[in-house]
Amino acid sequence: MIYSELKIGDKELKLRLDSRACVGLERKLGKSPLSVFMDAEKSLPKLEELIMILQASLQKFNQGYTEDKTYDLYDEYVEEGNTFTDFIPVIMDVFKVSGFFKEADMEKAKVEAKGKKQKAVVKSL
Numbered sequence: 056m057i058y059s060e061l062k063i064g065d066k067e068l069k070l071r072l073d074s075r076a077c078v079g080l081e082r083k084l085g086k087s088p089l090s091v092f093m094d095a096e097k098s099l100p101k102l103e104e105l106i107m108i109l110q111a112s113l114q115k116f117n118q119g120y121t122e123d124k125t126y127d128l129y130d131e132y133v134e135e136g137n138t139f140t141d142f143i144p145v146i147m148d149v150f151k152v153s154g155f156f157k158e159a160d161m162e163k164a165k166v167e168a169k170g171k172k173q174k175a176v177v178k179s180l
Contacts, residue, residue, distance in 0.1 A: 091104045109128070
């Protein structure tokens with residue numbers, strides 16, 4: 056079975072959005088989960104949305120991750136020295152293994168996201 060792997064501390068988590076999790080996520084977000092990155096043309100995705108996606112992607116293989124446990128998991132990820140912008144490719148990889156787009160599309164999106172990140176830094180200076 057195809058999945059993305061995320062290592063946090065001593066945990067090796069398998070991530071994938073199956074159809075049930077994806078539909079539940081659509082209901083929570085009120086839009087397609089992929090639109091989180093489509094909206095990123097205007098600004099970076101919201102942390103809340105990314106954590107919702109993470110929680111949904113944990114359900115297939117790692118039952119029991121509640122919203123609170125998922126927030127704790129993200130906090131642990133950050134405590135290990137990772138950043139919000141490090142987390143974005145993790146979620147993009149979840150979409151890839153979940154059949155939202157192909158590798159070539161993902162590489163293009165990464166290049167575009169990197170360019171937007173650099174522009175945002177320049178604007179803030």
